Structure formats: structure tokens, C-alpha cells
Amino acid sequence: MPRQQRGEEAPLTQLAGSDLQVLRALGTGLGGLDERQAELRLVEHGENTLPAPRSPSFARRVAAQARDPYAATLCLLITVTCLSGAFGSAAVLSALVVAGVALRLVGEVRAEQDAAALRGLAEGTATVVRRRVTADGGPAQARARELPFDQFVPGDLVRLAPGDRVPADLVLVRSSGLTLDQSALTGVSLPVVKRALGASASAAPGLHSLQTPDNERVCLRGCTVVRGTGTGVVVATGADTLLAGGPAPAAYSTEPGRPAEAAYATQGATAGTTETRVASQAVGASPRRTAFDRTARAVSGLLLRLTLLSGAAALLVGALAEGHTWEVVPYAAAVAMGLTPEMLLLVVTAALARQSDLLRRGGVYARRLTAVHDLGALDVLCTDKTGTLTRDRLTLDQGLDPEGHPDPAPAHWAAVTSLVCTDLGDPPLVDSVDEALLDAAWAADPAFADRLTGVFAVPFEPSRRIAVAVVHGPVGLGARTICVTGAVEDVLGRCADERVEGRERALTPGRRDAIVALADARAADGLRVLAVATAETDVPAPGPGARAARRRAEDPHGLTLLGLVCLSDATEPDAAGALAELAAAGLAVKIVTGDRPGAAVHACRAVRLDPGTPLLGPQADAMDDAELGRTAERTTVFALFTPARKARLVRALQASGHTVGFLGDGLNDLPALHAADVGIGSPAALDPGPRRTADLVLGEDALRRLPAALRAARTAVANVGNYLRITLASNLGNVLAMLAAGAAVPFLPMLPAQVLAQNLCFDVAQLALAFDRPLWDGGATAAPRRLTRARLARFALFFGVVNACADVATFAVLRALSAGLDASHAQVLFHSGWFTENLITQAVTVHLLRTSARRTREWSPAAWPVRAANLGLVVIGVLLPATPLGASLGLRLLPGEFYALLGVILAGYAAALLAARRFVAAFRSSRPR
Numbered sequence: 038m039p040r041q042q043r044g045e046e047a048p049l050t051q052l053a054g055s056d057l058q059v060l061r062a063l064g065t066g067l068g069g070l071d072e073r074q075a076e077l078r079l080v081e082h083g084e085n086t087l088p089a090p091r092s093p094s095f096a097r098r099v100a101a102q103a104r105d106p107y108a109a110t111l112c113l114l115i116t117v118t119c120l121s122g123a124f125g126s127a128a129v130l131s132a133l134v135v136a137g138v139a140l141r142l143v144g145e146v147r148a149e150q151d152a153a154a155l156r157g158l159a160e161g162t163a164t165v166v167r168r169r170v171t172a173d174g175g176p177a178q179a180r181a182r183e184l185p186f187d188q189f190v191p192g193d194l195v196r197l198a199p200g201d202r203v204p205a206d207l208v209l210v211r212s213s214g215l216t217l218d219q220s221a222l223t224g225v226s227l228p229v230v231k232r233a234l235g236a237s238a239s240a241a242p243g244l245h246s247l248q249t250p251d252n253e254r255v256c257l258r259g260c261t262v263v264r265g266t267g268t269g270v271v272v273a274t275g276a277d278t279l280l281a282g283g284p285a286p287a288a289y290s291t292e293p294g295r296p297a298e299a300a301y302a303t304q305g306a307t308a309g310t311t312e313t314r315v316a317s318q319a320v321g322a323s324p325r326r327t328a329f330d331r332t333a334r335a336v337s338g339l340l341l342r343l344t345l346l347s348g349a350a351a352l353l354v355g356a357l358a359e360g361h362t363w364e365v366v367p368y369a370a371a372v373a374m375g376l377t378p379e380m381l382l383l384v385v386t387a388a389l390a391r392q393s394d395l396l397r398r399g400g401v402y403a404r405r406l407t408a409v410h411d412l413g414a415l416d417v418l419c420t421d422k423t424g425t426l427t428r429d430r431l432t433l434d435q436g437l438d439p440e441g442h443p444d445p446a447p448a449h450w451a452a453v454t455s456l457v458c459t460d461l462g463d464p465p466l467v468d469s470v471d472e473a474l475l476d477a478a479w480a481a482d483p484a485f486a487d488r489l490t491g492v493f494a495v496p497f498e499p500s501r502r503i504a505v506a507v508v509h510g511p512v513g514l515g516a517r518t519i520c521v522t523g524a525v526e527d528v529l530g531r532c533a534d535e536r537v538e539g540r541e542r543a544l545t546p547g548r549r550d551a552i553v554a555l556a557d558a559r560a561a562d563g564l565r566v567l568a569v570a571t572a573e574t575d576v577p578a579p580g581p582g583a584r585a586a587r588r589r590a591e592d593p594h595g596l597t598l599l600g601l602v603c604l605s606d607a608t609e610p611d612a613a614g615a616l617a618e619l620a621a622a623g624l625a626v627k628i629v630t631g632d633r634p635g636a637a638v639h640a641c642r643a644v645r646l647d648p649g650t651p652l653l654g655p656q657a658d659a660m661d662d663a664e665l666g667r668t669a670e671r672t673t674v675f676a677l678f679t680p681a682r683k684a685r686l687v688r689a690l691q692a693s694g695h696t697v698g699f700l701g702d703g704l705n706d707l708p709a710l711h712a713a714d715v716g717i718g719s720p721a722a723l724d725p726g727p728r729r730t731a732d733l734v735l736g737e738d739a740l741r742r743l744p745a746a747l748r749a750a751r752t753a754v755a756n757v758g759n760y761l762r763i764t765l766a767s768n769l770g771n772v773l774a775m776l777a778a779g780a781a782v783p784f785l786p787m788l789p790a791q792v793l794a795q796n797l798c799f800d801v802a803q804l805a806l807a808f809d810r811p812l813w814d815g816g817a818t819a820a821p822r823r824l825t826r827a828r829l830a831r832f833a834l835f836f837g838v839v840n841a842c843a844d845v846a847t848f849a850v851l852r853a854l855s856a857g858l859d860a861s862h863a864q865v866l867f868h869s870g871w872f873t874e875n876l877i878t879q880a881v882t883v884h885l886l887r888t889s890a891r892r893t894r895e896w897s898p899a900a901w902p903v904r905a906a907n908l909g910l911v912v913i914g915v916l917l918p919a920t921p922l923g924a925s926l927g928l929r930l931l932p933g934e935f936y937a938l939l940g941v942i943l944a945g946y947a948a949a950l951l952a953a954r955r956f957v958a959a960f961r962s963s964r965p966r
Contacts, residue, residue, distance in 0.1 A: 059208055059210065059270060059272075060210070060270060063191055063192040063270055063271075063272065064192055065192035065193070065194065065270060067179075068166065068167075068168045068178075068179030068194075069165070069166040069167045069168055069179060069192075069193060069194035070167055070168065070190070070192050070193055070194075071167065071168040071169065072167055072168070072169055074192070075167060075188075075190050075192075075193065078190035078191060078192065079188065079190050082190055082191060082274055082275065083274075083275055084187040084188070084275065085186055085187050085188065085189040085190070085204065085205055085274035085275050086186075086187050086275055087258075087275065087276070087278070087280060087281045088275070088276045088281055108134055108138060108382050109337070112134065113341070115127050115131055115134070134382055136383055138382070138386075161185075161186055161202055161204075162183045162184060162185050162186065163183070163184060163186065163189070163195055163196075163197075163201060163202070163203075163204040164181050164182070164183060164184075164195065164196040164197075164198070164201070165181070165182065165183075165184040165189065165193050165194065165195055165196075166179055166180070166181050166193075166194040166195075166196060166268070167179070167180065167182070167193070167194075168180075181196060186204045186205075189204050189205050189271055189274055190271065190274060191271050191272060191273065191274060192270065192271060193205075193270070193271040194210075194268060194269070194270055194271075195207055195268065195269050195270075195271060196266070196267075196268050197215065197256065197262050197266060197267045197268070197269065198262060198266050199262050199263065199264050199265070199266075199468050200261070200262060201261070201262045202259070202260070202261050202262075203217070203256045203257060203258050203259065203260045203261070203262070204258065204271075205258050205271045205272075205273060205274045205278060206255065206256070206257050206258055206271070206272050206273040206274075206277075206278045206279060207255065207256040207257075207269030207270060207271055207272065208254055208255055208269055208270055208272050209231060209232065209233040209254050209255070209256060209267050209268070209269045210233055210268055210269060210270055211233045211267065211268045212231060212232055212233040212265065212266070212267035212268070213265055213266050213267070213498070214264060214265030214266075214496075214497065214498040215230070215231045215232070215256075215262065215264075215265035215266060215267040216228040216229060216230050216231065216262075216263045216264050216265055216468075217229050217231055217256060217260045217261065217262060217263060218260060218261045218262075218263050219250050219257070219260050220423040222250050222257060222259065222260065222279070222280070222705060223250050223631060223705055228263040228264070229250075229253075230253060231253055231254065231255075231256055231267065232253050232254065233254065233267065233268075233269075250279075256269055257278070257279050257280065258278040258279070258280045258281075259280045263468055263469055264468030264469070264470075264497070265468075265498075327407065327408075327411050327714045327715065328410065328411045328414040328415075328696040328714045328715075329407040329408075329410040329411050329414075330407075332410070332414070332824045332825075335824065335825055335826040335829070336761060336824060336826070336829060338826060339765075339826045339829055339830055340381075340765075343765075343769070343833075380760075380764075380800035380801070380803060380804055381760075381761075381764075383804065384756075384757070384760045384803060384804055384806060384807055385757050385760075386406065387804060387807035387808075388753045388756040388757050388760070388806070388807035389406045389407065389409045389410055389753050389757075390406060391753070391807055391808060392409050392413075392749045392750055392752060392753035393406055393409045395749045396409065396733075396746050396749055396750070399742040399745055399746060399749075400735060400736035400742055401733055401734070401735055401736070401742060401743070401746045402733065402734045402735075402736065403732065403733055404731065404732055404733070404734065405732055408715050408732035408733050409749075409750050409753050410750070410753060410754055410757065411696065411698070411714045411715035411732065412698065412715050412717075412733060412746065412747060412750035413747070413749075413750030413751040413752070413753055413754035413755075414696045414714070414754055415624060415696050415697070415698045415714070415715065415747070416623065416624060416625065416695055416696055417624070417625045417627065417690055417695045417696070417697045417698070418619065418624050418625070418626050418627070418697075418698045418699075418700060419627045419628075419629045419675075419683070419686065419687060419690075419697060419698070419699045419700070419709065419713070420626065420627070420628060420629065420699070420700040420701070421628075421629060421630055421700065421701040421702060421705075421706050421719075422628055422629075422630035422632060422636070422637055422640050423606070423630065423632065423702075425609070425612075425700050425701065425702055425719045426608055426609060426612045426616075426628065426640050426641075426643075426644055427606040427607060427608050427609065427612075427640050427643075428606070428607045428608065428609055430469060430472075430473075430606070430607045431469045431470060431472070431473040431565065431604045431605065431606060431607065432473050432476070432477070432604065432605055432606075432607040433448055433473050433474060433476070433477035433602070433603075433604060434564055434603040434604060434605040435448075435603050436448035436449075436451075436600060436601070436602050436603070437555070437559075437600050437601045437602075437603065438536070438537055438538070438599070438600040439535040439536070439537055439548070439552055439598055439599075439600050439601075440537055441555050444599075444600050445481070446536075446599050446600065447569040447599045447600035447601060447602050448474065448477060448478070448569075448602050449478060449481075449485065450520050450522075450569050450571055450599055451474050451520075451522045451567060451569045451602045452474040452475055452477065452478035452485070453478075453485075453486075453489060453506065453508055453520050454504050454505075454506040454520040454521070454522040454569075455470070455471035455474045455475055455504070455522070456475060456478075456486055456489070456491070456506075457489075457491035457492075457493075457494045457506035457507070457508055457520070458471070458494040458495070458496040458497070458504050458505075458506055459471060459475075460491050460494070461491050461493065461494035461506075468497075470497075470565075470567070470604065473604050474602070474604075489508050489509070490508065490509040491506065491507070491508055491509075492507040492508060492509055492517060493505075493506070493507040493590055494506045494507070495590075495591055497522075497523065501523070501527070502523050502524040502527045503521055503522065503523030503524070503527050503528060503531075504521070504522050504523055505519065505520070505521050505590060505591065505593060506519070506520045507519050507520075507574060507590055508520060517573065517574050518571055518572070518573060518574065519571065519572050519573075519574040519590055519593055519596070520569070520570075520571050521569070521570045521571070521593055521596055522567055522568070522569050522602070523567060523568065524567070524568070525552070525553060525556040525566060525567070525568040525601070526553065527568075528567075528568035528569070528570050528596075528598070529544075529549055529552060529553070529568060529598065531570065531593055531594045531595075531596050532544050532570050532595075532596045532597065532598040533594075533595045533596065533597070534596075534597045534598070535548065535552075535597065535598040536597050536598065536599055536600075541597055544598060552568075552598070552601075555601065556568070556601055559601070559603050560635065561635040562635050562638065562639050563605065563606075563632075563633065563635040563636030563637065563638060563639030563640065564603040564604060564605050564635075564639060565603070565604040565605070566601055566602070566603055566604075567601065567602045567604070568598065568600075568601055568602075569598075569599045569600060569601070569602055570596035570597060570598045570599060571596065571597055571599060572593065572595060572596045572597055574590060574593075605639060605643065606636070606639075606640065608640060608643045608644050609644075611741030612644045613643075613644040613645050614741060615741050615743055615744055616644055616645070616646055617645065618744035619743070619744055619747065622744065622747055622748070622751075624747065625670075626646065626673070627669070627672070627673055627674075627675065628640070628641055628646070628648075628673060628674045628675065629675040629678050629683050629686060629699075629709070630674075630675070630676055630678065631676075631677065631678055631679060631680075631705060632676060632677075633676060633677070634651040634653060634674065634676035634677070636676075637651060637674045637675075637676045638651060638674060641673065641674060646673065647673065648673055648674045649671075649672060649673045649674065650672070650674075651672075651673075651674035651675065651676045652668060652669070652672045652674070652675050652676070653675075653676055653677045654675075654676070654677035654678045654679060654682050655677065657675070657678070657682055657685070657686070658682070662685070662688070662689050662692060663689075663692075665685070665686065665689040666689035666690060666692055666693035667693070669686055669689055669690055669693075670690070670693060670695075679705075680705045680706070680707065680708045680709065681708060683699070683705075683706065683708060683709035684708035684709045684711070684712040686709070687699055687709050687712040687713050688712055691712075691714070696714050697713050697714050698713055698714060698715045698716070698717055699712070699713035699715075699716050699717065700717040700719055701716070701717075701718070701719065701731075702718065702719040710731055715732045715733060716731040716732050716733070717731055717732070717733045717734075717735065717743075718731030718733070718734045718735060719735055733746075752810065752811065755811040756806050756807055756808075756809050756811060757824075758824050759806055759809070759811055759886070759887050760803055760806045760807075761824065761829060762829065762832050762833065762836075762886065763803070763806075763882055763883055763886050763887065764799075764800075764803060765829065765832075765833035765837070766832060766833045766835075766836035766837045766840060766882065766886070767799070767836075767837070767840055767878075767879050767882050768837075769833045769834065769837030769840075769841075770836070770837040770838070770839070770840025770841040770843075770844060771840070771841075771844065771875060772837075773837060773838070773841040773844075774786075774840075774841045774844030774845060774848070774871075775787065777841070777844075777845060777848075778844075778848055778871075782867065783860070784860070784864045784867075786848075786867065786868075786871065787868055787871060787872070788868060788926070788927055790926055790927070791868060791872055791926055791927065791928070794926055795872060795875055795876065798876060798910060798913055799876065799879050799910065801906075802879075802880070802883070802906035802907065802909060802910050803883065803906070804906075805900075805902035805903045805905065805906035806883070806887065806903060808900055808902040808903070809887060809899060809900045809902070809903050810898075810899075810900050811887060832957075835953065835957070836882075836886065836950070836953060839946070839949050839950060839953055840878060840882060840946075842946075842949070843874070843878050843942055843943075843945070843946040843949075844871070844874070844875070844878070846942050846945070847870060847871060847874040847939070847942055848867075848871070850870070850935065850938045850939070850942070851866060851867050851870045851871065851935075852867075854866060854870070854932065854934070854935055855867060865927060865928070865929050866929075866931070868927055868928060869918045869923075869928040869929050869930075869931055870931055870935055870939075872914070872917075872918065872928055873914040873915060873918060873931060873939070874914075874939055874942070875914070876910045876911070876913055876914030877910065877911050877914045877915075877939070877943060878943065878946055879910060880907040880908075880910035880911050880914075881943060881946060881947055881950070882950065883903065883906075883907055883910075884899065884903075884907050885947060885950045885951060885954065886950065886954065887899060887903065915936075918930055918931060
């Protein structure tokens with residue numbers, strides 16, 4: 038029979054004219070390039086490496102950090118402070134801003150180095166054919182050898198075999214049953230048949246126009262060989278490959294013959310691939326506003342409003358109060374600065390950096406530090422199916438008899454076919470189907486192959502769609518059995534009978550239709566279905582007179598159908614547990630795939646995720662963005678979604694008020710990764726596109742660590758939120774008290790230097806909140822409430838009033854103690870008493886408000902840095918007035934009766950805070966999240 042029918046490639050001497058044109062156009066020949074040509078082309082075209090993202094300069098990094106809303110707000114306040122003449126305060130603020138920016142720069146540079154190291158894992162080797170001049174000066178000999186990816190050049194001849202990864206964009210010049218996995222480019226998990234000869238073979242001109250995933254003659258970099266062999270000529274390397282975004286791709290399609298996939302190919306695929314290319318080339322060029330940006334802008338806007346309002350109020354009160362002169366100007370500036378959380382940038386950066394370091398130890402790398410915050414704020418996670426939930430590797434699901442009942446016989450004989458074809462095939466190849474069948478057979482019976490002897494084999498080919506094996510085995514003494522495995526329709530066409538419960542019966546047309554319907558139903562569930570049939574045969578062992586019998590075995594008929602074999606895509610072993618933990622943490626997980634709905638539903642069930650009713654891409658196209666957002670909230674599976682549809686889905690969920698993350702691994706996921714609040718590159722994303730676009734990159738086997746990463750990120754968000762809430766509430770309480778005291782006493786209630794010293798003590802102590810372990814519904818597992826401007830203002834006002842009441846009570850005690858003293862002594866006593874009370878009440882505030890559980894009143898012990906910082910505030914508040922430093926600030930030792938009365942005030946303040954905290958927790962629990 039012809040070489041192609043025996044599973045062999047045509048020799049290069051039999052190439053079509055168009056193939057020779059391709060070789061001539063690339064300046065190569067039947068034996069490939071010679072080594073000297075290859076060296077010159079390597080110099081001309083550069084190494085075959087995908088372009089790494091350009092690292093921004095130091096100036097650009099600093100400018101980007103200066104545009105951070107928190108840093109910009111503090112810089113504005115520094116300017117206002119300088120204009121008011123408080124240069125000491127401005128210097129302290131400047132130092133804090135510089136420290137925060139430096140800490141963030143160090144963290145992000147370190148994350149980029151980690152991501153660059155992971156990109157290096159993507160490189161491998163492939164087989165190249167090159168000519169080398171012999172030592173005696175004879176004609177150059179073509180030789181095949183392994184070559185690293187980065188050494189391939191245009192014009193190289195590349196040989197492909199099962200399991201190989203395509204090193205560059207190739208045009209096939211010969212093939213034998215070659216199928217590729219293109220899921221990294223298209224998101225569709227079904228292998229695609231590639232052929233060297235065909236209708237597309239006439240398109241020799243314009244080689245780069247051939248670089249599209251739907252071209253059956255082209256093998257693109259990043260794809261994996263599933264079965265068969267092939268030889269191709271390199272037409273593009275490095276930045277010119279489709280994976281790097283080089284050529285302008287056309288619409289890609291999927292395997293023909295399936296209506297749903299045809300719809301996928303025709304509806305929006307062109308826009309999707311174009312958007313993918315744009316994202317791969319210029320990702321990061323277009324600004325996006327993430328959850329951190331939205332929160333930072335809201336908080337910064339509130340801070341500016343409160344600062345201006347408090348400063349104006351202090352100026353007005355000082356001007357109207359009796360006895361005040363121009364001293365009210367620095368006092369008003371001090372009041373305004375007293376409301377400002379000076380340590381804001383440093384605390385936020387420290388909290389994120391600490392958790393980022395914990396993520397790094399767990400195999401999760403943050404390319405930008407603020408991505409840690411965005412991960413912690415997530416409430417919706419969209420994830421691709423192939424390469425994330427599934428391993429893109431087949432496993433045996435079950436064997437069925439012709440009536441659909443479980444039966445191990447079809448799987449057993451299918452494994453026999455694979456074993457014999459592997460042993461006797463020329464060349465002996467094992468594809469993913471063979472691996473799945475053989476793994477299952479050996480797991481069921483490690484000695485299943487010991488009683489069988491292979492006699493003859495015709496391996497599977499896409500043109501025949503069946504594999505044939507003849508085996509000498511246990512059917513009877515001296516008997517030989519022919520086994521056929523392949524596509525259901527092709528095997529059924531060769532069968533005359535069926536075997537059910539050990540009895541054979543004629544295969545009627547009605548039964549044929551029923552078997553096809555059974556196979557279609559299983560395929561609709563996302564399974565790959567094969568039919569298996571056997572018969573006794575007279576094929577003899579190799580020798581004279583065997584040729585006629587072998588011809589009959591190559592095209593067998595009159596077989597007995599044993600049943601069906603169902604194969605499924607193996608799920609990641611950690612996927613089910615990881616998804617269960619994410620769901621328990623209140624994170625809604627949604628599966629978004631370019632694959633068929635049946636495959637997505639089956640994958641969901643395999644990882645114990647309720648798939649519900651899938652939403653198909655064409656259905657989403659008929660919806661506007663608002664309707665899509667509403668539908669997406671109650672949908673779990675999104676099938677037949679092109680890259681553009683994935684990105685639109687992410688934006689629709691964001692418009693509905695959700696913080697959305699996307700977990701993907703392929704070029705088809707780039708637009709969605711860029712659109713999401715936080716893009717997550719899966720362990721399978723070894724190509725630079727997803728890793729360059731992703732904000733977080735998972736190392737190998739890190740999917741199971743994603744729930745722990747989520748908890749760590751939510752801890753960072755909770756710590757940042759606690760700092761902002763506590764600081765604003767305490768500072769607002771101080772401002773209200775200062776305004777009240779300014780109107781009631783004939784002197785400044787606190788000197789600007791005292792305000793600055795108090796704020797510095799409080800801010801340094803609050804830096805410990807970055808190392809806290811807050812309680813969020815029992816262990817930082819539920820998403821912290823989003824920090825909106827309105828919620829933060831309500832919290833600060835509510836608890837600020839409680840804090841101000843404690844200050845007013847202290848004022849009353851101090852007025853009573855200062856009765857009869859002269860004005861100067863009364864002023865010093867007032868300043869000293871309020872300074873001490875303020876630091877201690879702030880320590881109490883931190884201790885009691887650092888946990889903010891929504892539906893629980895459980896108490897979370899503070900981390901030791903927080904306890905140490907609170908104790909330090911108390912010690913400073915009690916001892917500083919008695920020290921020379923305190924005297925330089927205008928403070929002095931207080932009388933003993935003040936401390937007794939202060940204890941009563943603090944006890945009442947703590948009781949009021951606990952009551953207010955319980956009220957807030959009950960109020961939040963009664964409202965929907």
C-alpha cells in the first residue's frame with residue numbers, strides 16, 4: 038500500500054511544486070540549510086526568543102509611583118504644609134513618602150526578576166535537519182540533531198513527533214497523520230489536523246499570510262504535537278511569530294463538521310484574534326483602573342476634602358476665639374495635618390510587601406505590588422478551562438457496551454489495539470489516546486499484555502479514522518483476533534453484529550442509529566468517544582503467502598461491535614480542592630472557555646463545581662453590556678467565548694460592581710487578563726504572552742496554593758482598611774476635640790510641635806498594623822468590605838465622635854484640675870494632660886477596632902508587633918511629659934489625681950467603643966453584602 042496509508046511520510050523528493058517554491062523562497066533546500074548559512078541567518082534575524090517585556094527606566098518607575106493616588110495626595114499636602122511655614126512637618130512627610138516609594142520599587146523589581154526567571158522555563162529543544170560539509174570535502178550530508186529553540190532560523194527544516202513543542206512558525210512540507218493541540222492560541226482543546234498537501238498548498242506567495250491557526254498547512258510556535266509526524270520549514274522566528282504578535286492573524290476556526298464550533302469560528306473570532314494580537318504587542322500601554330486604583334482615588338478624595346474642611350474650620354474657630362492672633366495660621370495647618378494619615382503610603386506598601394513576600398514563598402509572584410490588594414479584593418474569579426482546571430491530557434472515563442451499560446471489555450481491547458500499534462507501528466508512536474488507554478489497562482491488570490502477542494498493525498490515521506491490530510491471544514488455541522478502534526461511524530460501518538451481555542446479535546439499522554445517538558450524547562458531555570470491535574481472523578504470521586490475508590486485515594469488515602470507550606480531559610489534581618476552598622471563601626468562580634459547552638460542563642462536574650446552564654458566546658453577542666452583567670452573575674459556565682468575548686464579560690462584571698480576576702494560560706486569554714482587575718497566569722502559561730500580561734504569576738503546582746494566596750492578600754487588604762479606618766476615626770476625633778477646645782479655652786489646645794510629635798508616635802505605632810492578623814469572618818477568608826468613600830466617611834464620623842467624647846471628658850477634668858492656676862500653668866497642664874490622654878486613647882482605639890468582623894463577634898488576638906506598639910504608646914504617653922524631651926515640647930509631669938480620673942475616662946471610652954463596634958457589626962450583618 039502507499040507510504041501514507043502505512044503511517045509514513047512522503048520523502049522530500051516527492052514534494053509538490055508549491056512546497057519546492059516555499060523552500061526556494063526561503064533560500065533552503067531538500068536537505069535544509071547548511072551550518073554556515075544557519076550561522077549567518079542567526080546573526081541577521083537574531084535568536085529565536087520571544088520578546089521579553091521592556092523594563093521601564095528608573096525615572097519611569099519613580100514617575101509611575103508618584104502618580105499613585107496615595108503618594109500624590111501626600112505630595113499635595115507637603116506643598117500645602119510648606120506654604121504654611123511648617124517645614125518640619127513637610128520634611129517628615131517627605132521622608133515617609135520617599136520610604137514608601139522605595140519599598141514599593143524594591144518589591145516590584147524583585148517580582149519582575151522572578152517572572153523573568155519563570156519565562157526561562159519555556160525554552161526547550163526540537164529536531165532540525167541541516168547539511169554539514171564532510172571532512173574529505175565531499176557533498177554536504179543532511180543530518181538531524183536536537184537544537185535549542187533559540188538557535189532556529191528561517192529556512193530550517195524541523196521534524197515533529199508526538200509530544201514535541203513547535204519551536205517556530207512552520208509551513209509543512211510533509212506529514213503523516215499530524216494533529217496539533219492549539220489550545221494555547223485558540224482556547225479550543227480539540228486537536229487540529231495538519232496536512233502538508235491540500236487545497237492550501239497552492240498558496241506559496243506571501244509566507245507570512247499563512248500564519249493563521251486555521252491554516253491546515255501551518256504549525257505555529259507554542260503548539261504541541263498530539264499524534265503523527267511532520268516536517269516543516271521555518272518561516273518566522275522570535276518576534277515575527279504569531280505567538281509574539283508578529284503577523285496580523287485572520288479568523289481562526291475549529292475542527293470542521295461541528296455546528297457549534299462553526300458558529301464559534303464565524304461569530305467574533307476575527308475580532309478576538311485581532312484583540313489578542315494587540316494585547317500581546319502593547320499590553321500595559323493603555324491605562325486601566327484596577328480595584329486598588331478605585332479605592333485609592335476614593336480614599337485620597339476623602340482625605341483632601343476632610344483636610345481642607347478641618348483646616349478651614351480651625352482657622353475660623355481660631356479667628357473668632359478671643360485672644361488668638363496670627364498663631365492660628367500654623368495651628369490651622371497643624372489641625373489639617375493632624376487629620377492626615379502621614380504613614381499612609383508606608384503602611385499600605387509595607388502591608389502589601391509583607392503579604393507579597395508570603396505569596397512568593399508559596400509560588401505566587403506579584404508583578405506589581407498593588408496586585409496583592411486587588412487579589413484580596415476579588416469577589417469573582419473567571420478562569421479558562423484548558424490548562425487551568427484541566428491538564429490537557431486524556432484519561433479513561435469508562436467503557437460502555439452497545440446499549441450504554443458499563444463494560445470493561447471495550448476499554449481492554451482498545452488498549453490491546455494501542456499496545457500492538459505502538460509495538461509494530463512504523464514508526465512506533467504513542468499519542469494521548471494510546472497513553473490514556475494503556476495507563477488504564479495497566480492500572481486494572483499489570484499483566485494484561487503478557488498473554489498477548491502482536492502479529493500485525495495499522496496505526497490510526499486521520500484519513501482512515503481507525504486503528505487495526507491483529508493479536509495472537511486467549512480467544513482460542515492458535516486463534517488470532519483482529520481489533521479495530523476508531524471513530525464511531527467508521528467502526529460501525531465495518532460491523533455486522535454486536536455483543537451484549539456475552540451474546541452476539543445482528544446489528545440492525547435501528548441499533549446503529551441508537552449507538553450513534555449514544556455516542557453523540559456522551560460527546561455532548563465533553564467526552565471523546567471511540568468505538569471498539571473485534572473478530573477472529575486468519576491473518577498468519579509474517580511469511581510467504583500472507584500478503585492477501587494482510588490486505589483483508591487492512592480493510593476489515595464483518596466485525597462484532599463490543600461497545601464504546603469514553604475519554605475525558607484529565608483535571609488538575611488540585612483543582613477540586615482549590616475551587617472548594619475559593620468557594621468557601623466567598624469567591625464566585627466562573628468557567629470561561631472557547632471550548633464546547635459539553636466539555637466545559639464535564640470539566641466542572643469533574644472538579645465538583647455545579648455548572649448550571651451554560652451561556653454560549655453567540656447568546657452573549659445578542660445581549661447588551663448591562664444584560665450580560667446581570668446574566669453573568671447567575672451563570673457559572675461560559676462556552677464558545679472568543680478572546681474578545683472573554684474581555685467583554687470581564688468588563689460587564691466590573692460594571693456590575695464586582696472586582697474580577699481572570700486565570701488563564703493561553704494567548705487567547707490575553708485581552709481578558711488585561712481587562713481584569715488582577716490577571717493571573719496559570720502554571721501552564723510558560724509562553725511570555727500570559728506571563729507578561731498577568732499581574733500575578735503562579736509557579737508550578739501552585740494552583741493548590743491559590744486559596745492560601747487569597748487569604749494572605751485579604752489579610753493585606755484588611756490591614757490597610759483597618760489602618761485607614763482607625764487613623765481617620767482617631768484623627769477626626771482629635772480634630773473635633775481641637776475645634777471644640779479652641780472655642781472654649783483662651784489658648785491653643787495643643788501646640789503645633791505637640792501635634793506633630795503626637796502624630797509621629799501614633800503613625801509609627803500604626804505601622805505595626807501591616808503585620809497584624811485581623812479576623813474577617815473567622816480567619817480572613819471572606820472578602821473584606823470594599824473601602825468606598827461613603828463607608829469610610831461614615832465609619833470615621835461615627836467612631837470619631839466617640840473618640841471626641843473621651844477628649845471632651847478629659848477637657849472637663851483638666852479644667853477642673855487647672856482651676857486657680859495662672860494662665861501659663863493652666864496651659865501647660867492642659868497640653869500635657871491631653872497629650873497623654875490622646876496617645877493612650879489611640880492605643881485603646883487600635884486594640885479594640887483592629888478587628889472588624891461582619892457576622893461574628895469573635896475576638897482575634899493581636900499580633901505581637903501590634904501589642905508592642907500599643908504598649909509603647911501608653912508608655913510614651915505616661916512618661917514623655919516627665920522627660921527633658923517632653924519639657925522641650927512644652928509638657929510637664931501631671932498630678933496623680935489626673936491619672937485616677939483618666940482611668941475612669943478610659944474605662945468608659947473602651948465600653949463605648951465595644952458597644953459601638955457591636956452595633957456596627959449587627960448593622961452590617963443585617964444588610965446584604
